[in-house]
Amino acid sequence: MQHVSPVREPLVTGGKTYHDVTQDVCRQVEAAPNVRWMAALAVALFFLGVFFYSVYRTLWYGIGEWGLNKTVGWAWDITNFVWWVGIGHAGTLISAVLLLFRQKWRTSINRAAEAMTIFAVICAAMFPVLHMGRPWLAYWVFPLQNTFGSLWVNFNSPLLWDVFAISTYFTVSLVFWYTGLVPDFATIRDRAKGPIAKVAYSLLSMGWKGSAKHWSRYETVSLILAGVSTPLVLSVHTIVSMDFATSVVPGWHTTIFPPYFVAGAIFSGFAMVLTLMLITRVVFKLEDYITLEHIALMNKIMMVTGSIVGVAYITEFFIAWYSGVEFEQYAFINRATGPYWWAYWSMMTCNVISPQLVWFRRIRYSIPATFVLSIIVNIGMWFERFVIIVTSLHRDYLPSSWAMFSPSIIDIGIYVGTLGLFFTLFLLFAKFFPVINMAEVKSVLKYTVDNGPTYTGHDPHHTTPQTATHGVPASAPVNYDKHD
Amino acid sequence: MTKRFALGIFEDEDVLLHAVENVREAGVKIYEVFTPFPIHGMDDALGIERSRLPIAAFFYGVIGLSFALWLQIYTLGFDWPMIIGGKPHIALPAFIPVSFELTVFFCCHGMVITFYTISKLYPRWKTPVLDVRSTDDKFVVAIELNEKTDLNHLTQLLRANGASEVNEKEMTKF
Numbered sequence: 001m002q003h004v005s006p007v008r009e010p011l012v013t014g015g016k017t018y019h020d021v022t023q024d025v026c027r028q029v030e031a032a033p034n035v036r037w038m039a040a041l042a043v044a045l046f047f048l049g050v051f052f053y054s055v056y057r058t059l060w061y062g063i064g065e066w067g068l069n070k071t072v073g074w075a076w077d078i079t080n081f082v083w084w085v086g087i088g089h090a091g092t093l094i095s096a097v098l099l100l101f102r103q104k105w106r107t108s109i110n111r112a113a114e115a116m117t118i119f120a121v122i123c124a125a126m127f128p129v130l131h132m133g134r135p136w137l138a139y140w141v142f143p144l145q146n147t148f149g150s151l152w153v154n155f156n157s158p159l160l161w162d163v164f165a166i167s168t169y170f171t172v173s174l175v176f177w178y179t180g181l182v183p184d185f186a187t188i189r190d191r192a193k194g195p196i197a198k199v200a201y202s203l204l205s206m207g208w209k210g211s212a213k214h215w216s217r218y219e220t221v222s223l224i225l226a227g228v229s230t231p232l233v234l235s236v237h238t239i240v241s242m243d244f245a246t247s248v249v250p251g252w253h254t255t256i257f258p259p260y261f262v263a264g265a266i267f268s269g270f271a272m273v274l275t276l277m278l279i280t281r282v283v284f285k286l287e288d289y290i291t292l293e294h295i296a297l298m299n300k301i302m303m304v305t306g307s308i309v310g311v312a313y314i315t316e317f318f319i320a321w322y323s324g325v326e327f328e329q330y331a332f333i334n335r336a337t338g339p340y341w342w343a344y345w346s347m348m349t350c351n352v353i354s355p356q357l358v359w360f361r362r363i364r365y366s367i368p369a370t371f372v373l374s375i376i377v378n379i380g381m382w383f384e385r386f387v388i389i390v391t392s393l394h395r396d397y398l399p400s401s402w403a404m405f406s407p408s409i410i411d412i413g414i415y416v417g418t419l420g421l422f423f424t425l426f427l428l429f430a431k432f433f434p435v436i437n438m439a440e441v442k443s444v445l446k447y448t449v450d451n452g453p454t455y456t457g458h459d460p461h462h463t464t465p466q467t468a469t470h471g472v473p474a475s476a477p478v479n480y481d482k483h484d
Numbered sequence: 485m486t487k488r489f490a491l492g493i494f495e496d497e498d499v500l501l502h503a504v505e506n507v508r509e510a511g512v513k514i515y516e517v518f519t520p521f522p523i524h525g526m527d528d529a530l531g532i533e534r535s536r537l538p539i540a541a542f543f544y545g546v547i548g549l550s551f552a553l554w555l556q557i558y559t560l561g562f563d564w565p566m567i568i569g570g571k572p573h574i575a576l577p578a579f580i581p582v583s584f585e586l587t588v589f590f591c592c593h594g595m596v597i598t599f600y601t602i603s604k605l606y607p608r609w610k611t612p613v614l615d616v617r618s619t620d621d622k623f624v625v626a627i628e629l630n631e632k633t634d635l636n637h638l639t640q641l642l643r644a645n646g647a648s649e650v651n652e653k654e655m656t657k658f
Contacts, residue, residue, distance in 0.1 A: 017621065158581075160582070164589075186611070190617075202609060202611045207611050210521075215526070216522070225592060235585065
């Protein structure tokens with residue numbers, strides 16, 4: 001049993017009962033899709049179409065459809081890959097790291113944030129797979145016997161580490177998310193009226209009945225998955241950063257990359273969570289669950305990680321000068337003043353200056369300001385990856401190979417297309433799956449709501465059973481001091 | 485086989501927790517408790533043993549780590565040794581990332597598969613439940629009935645411990 005200070009802000013407002021939670025969350029699953037949702041889905045499907053067209057062009061005509069050249073052999077594809085993977089990290093951070101730190105406020109946002117993780121990783125995976133040129137041979141990245149060639153894969157290569165990191169991350173996030181969904185599917189199943197919904201949610205809920213034994217195991221599994229996902233999420237972006245850091249390209253070959261990338265990932269991820277949550281809470285009328293307090297807390301995390309990123313930018317610059325390496329110094333001078341200066345300064349403005357605005361309470365608690373900030377941060381983090389990748393590659397050691405990069409229409413199409421893919425998946429999730437973890441919200445409801453669902457007051461032990469429930473006889477011989 | 489159950493319906497998890505303890509103290513065997521969310525202290529109240537899943541998870545992790553090390557050392561060290569960047573064939577520091585990822589992979593998936601298997605959770609066309617409200621807002625204590633059970637006495641016991649309703653239910657397949 002736990003005690004929560006009465007001065008703490010409630011996690012769920014509006015004096016909800018357990019049944020209210022079920023109603024509020026199941027409402028949009030059970031209701032017919034509304035016009036706003038269908039309009040949003042239509043837009044997302046249009047961009048999904050753009051994605052398929054661009055992929056078709058890439059596969060039919062080859063990688064030449066992209067704006068890459070001999071000098072800049074990696075540009076938008078890897079930029080988008082890192083951007084999407086980074087976005088995904090916030091979901092794992094919320095579901096795993098905040099679980100370990102016993103941050104109860106995560107309960108109402110973890111479901112949607114984990115869904116975001118999974119969809120973001122799907123989008124991310126598109127880029128390396130498409131860049132292979134022959135994606136139907138993608139299984140060559142796995143360590144298969146040499147009937148497929150004459151050699152094994154090279155376990156010394158960071159790109160291969162990426163294969164293992166991303167596939168582990170994706171599958172582990174998926175089972176973590178799904179296991180959390182099972183009890184909520186059972187709730188929807190038991191409320192379902194239509195025959196199709198009954199069967200569909202029965203299949204999805206795996207026969208969950210909510211027995212005490214199962215809950216006990218479920219909690220153990222969640223805790224261990226959280227414990228293992230925490231180092232996993234750190235390892236994934238560390239390995240992504242090693243794609244660059246283990247090479248000898250000026251601007252990439254630095255030891256600061258792993259922590260710098262992880263902080264940037266969480267920073268951009270929280271920005272995306274905020275963008276999505278601000279829309280979801282309004283569209284599905286979940287303002288009592290995703291409160292201003294949640295928004296302010298996420299803003300704070302965004303500010304902390306944004307500041308780490310800012311320090312990393314300055315450190316990089318300092319070390320380039322301090323190292324005395326001419327090429328390293330030129331890479332950074334070129335970033336700030338070279339032909340891509342606009343990308344560098346967009347990155348600096350969006351990522352270093354804008355999160356500092358969150359120090360102001362008025363901005364932290366303002367929905368329009370947070371929404372704008374979250375979009376700016378996402379743009380800034382995209383530019384960060386672009387700056388790191390393209391400005392380092394386009395002018396390295398040999399001036400005769402220097403070149404410029406500009407994206408082709410297909411590059412743009414694939415990027416915008418993955419946004420369509422992401423939002424299509426997210427909208428389908430939001431319609432057919434419970435967007436809030438009902439079971440977890442119910443489990444924290446009593447200790448955090450200003451007016452508990454059945455009892456009044458914060459401490460259940462000192463309340464008499466008469467006030468508790470209907471149907472309890474006044475003389476009930478219940479020993480209420482036993483558990484203190 | 486048809487089973488008969490007495491279902492004590494509770495409205496509050498703390499009332500439930502004490503009721504479970506008192507009912508068990510009174511010598512009544514509880515078949516199962518169904519709740520909409522996990523309740524802390526329920527394991528002790530029902531006498532459920534601590535799950536051994538963490539131990540299983542650890543060993544799955546050990547298997548994953550051993551597999552990863554074997555795979556990398558065998559392929560790059562023995563089956564087809566290659567000189568890469570002048571490094572030794574068995575360059576352990578370079579093997580750390582894949583070893584870590586496979587440890588996590590085996591640990592998580594092994595544990596989750598074990599969890600679903602031992603809990604007999606798998607997709608079903610139909611899921612019979614004793615009380616549909618137990619996944620919404622009610623806490624249900626199920627007690628299996630036989631010919632000898634005194635239902636009146638049981639009802640009184642459950643009501644005295646705070647049950648808002650006591651129902652009887654028959655299930656053919658459960």
